[in-house]
Amino acid sequence: MPGLLSSPVCLTVIWFLSWSLRPSCAQIQSDEVLDIQYGHLESNVTLACGQSQIRTTVVWRHNQSSVLPWHTVTSDGRLVLLHVDHSAQGHYSCYDDRGLLLHSISLRLGYPPGLLSVSCQVPNHTLVRCSWEESVRTFLPAQYDVSYRGNGHEWRPCVVDVARRRCDIDHPSFWQTIHTMRVTETNALGSETTYVRFKLHELLKPDPPESVLVKELQGYPRRLVVSWSFPSSWPQHDAFPLLFHIRYKPQGSMYWSEIFSKESPAVIFDALAGHFHHIQIRARDDVNSDSQWSEWTLSSPAKPWEVFTTPEPEEEEFFTDDVVVSITKPETSTAKTYNPEFEDEGNLGLVILLVLFSVVILTTVLSLIFVVWVRQRRRDHVTKQELTSMVKMKSMPI
């Protein structure tokens, strides 16, 4: 027997039989795997039972069930699904009257692409990240072709991340007035191109500052030292200075005070003694005032140094910061006492000014007194001389 099976004639017969039987089964299998049909939701969809014209009656099944969505079957065996909705999606199979599988189709329903809603983020001068959302949900897989160009220049491709529906432009020509982006969405039902125009210099919005740290300043119950670092996405280069906006308020207060600074650290001079404060920082490109402020950092709580029995040390400037102070809320200045609640050591300048003013007044008064005294002395002297002359005159013989 093994000898018979291995004979060339028998092998040829087996090969011929397998070759002649293969197509019918394989066709169905490949159809089952490959034949995906896409249809437009809310319209009529026609499914054909294979390629050949079928003259016998066919039976259609939907996901192995004989219950079909609203439909009709044409005389040539085509299944027409009427005004389809999502429930009509799935696996369709047609069988002949003997129950033999003739054809299988996977039906996916959706819409052709519509215009996209494209938005771009510009976290620094070297990166533009654009992402998009469908204005019409298509329910179908899509491909995107994205390109961009500066005003009056050629189109350049933008590398697409399909899964995240976004593309990145590295090192754009930033100093051009207008850029145009072209996003073409293509799915099985059609294609649509969306054009967007944007101004990079207006979209520029840094990431928030990082490593925010708020510390008390030993010996100063109304000061807080705020330090931070540049956003890591921002280039650390002289050409790209940032302006920082710091806002702070005592816990429970509704009103923010604010200061602006170009460098870290900055000192808050008018914190409310003995109270916790919330401090936040944001950043903006210092050169381009049309650009946007970053988001605020998370609130950093901090409390100024508290006085117990230690007297305040001599006023010394620890920081030579170039902070531009602009307090939105008018500060209520209080007399300087040892009571930590009312200690007003923040207004050193004012105190110096008052002292100087007192010195001026005192000097003026002293000068006046001196002048009056000199005048009086002079008058006495003159009177004395007058008297002497009179005496002399009296003693003179007439």
Added chain:
Amino acid sequence: MTLTLDSSAKSGAIVYVMVQYLPLSADSLLLDSSSSLLFSLLLAQLPVFTLASPVPQRRPSDMDKLSNQTKNLMKLTQDLLREHAFDSDVEPHRFRSLPEMSNRSANDLSNLELKPTLSQLHADLKLYEHHFEWLNKVSKKHHHPAVPKLVEMIREMKSLINLLHRQMLRVEAPRLPPATPSLPPHLTYQFDVLQSSHELLQHFKLFCDWAYRAFLTLKPKASAVQ
């Protein structure tokens, strides 16, 4: 001879008498009530003036002057754009000979060379000067309200060009041959003037932005040369 002295005599008279009877000394100066008062006040003011005057400031370098003047121009441009807002995303692209900005990227700013950059900026500014002078002429014809500010801008631009030229001479940067501007034909309508003005200002604002950053970058290099 009787010498009488009126007690109600004015200070001038008193001073006269004092001068007559006192020897000339340092005291005699103090006797003048008005001058002594003034002297005391001045003395008292001395510490105030000392404190009020800022710490002897570092003289701004030429590059500082250049960057400050550029910032000033940028502000003027922004003011003009704001005051004569013309909201349009579509630019007519009338000016074909404006300095090319598409080839300037952020990375280039890190690798700028002093002399070629100064020369290029000078040539660019001269080109803008031509364009703005043209715009000024056209705006005058159409009685555009932006004319006074445009005149001020051109003046500031010339000042920046002069500063830059001085700096170029100092570092021996060559002067590039002037480019020929291709200006649009005569503008018939007020709308065309508005559009052109908007386009030119938008371009110039971005140019100033780049130029300012370039001056910031070049500052250490310029100090090293001088």
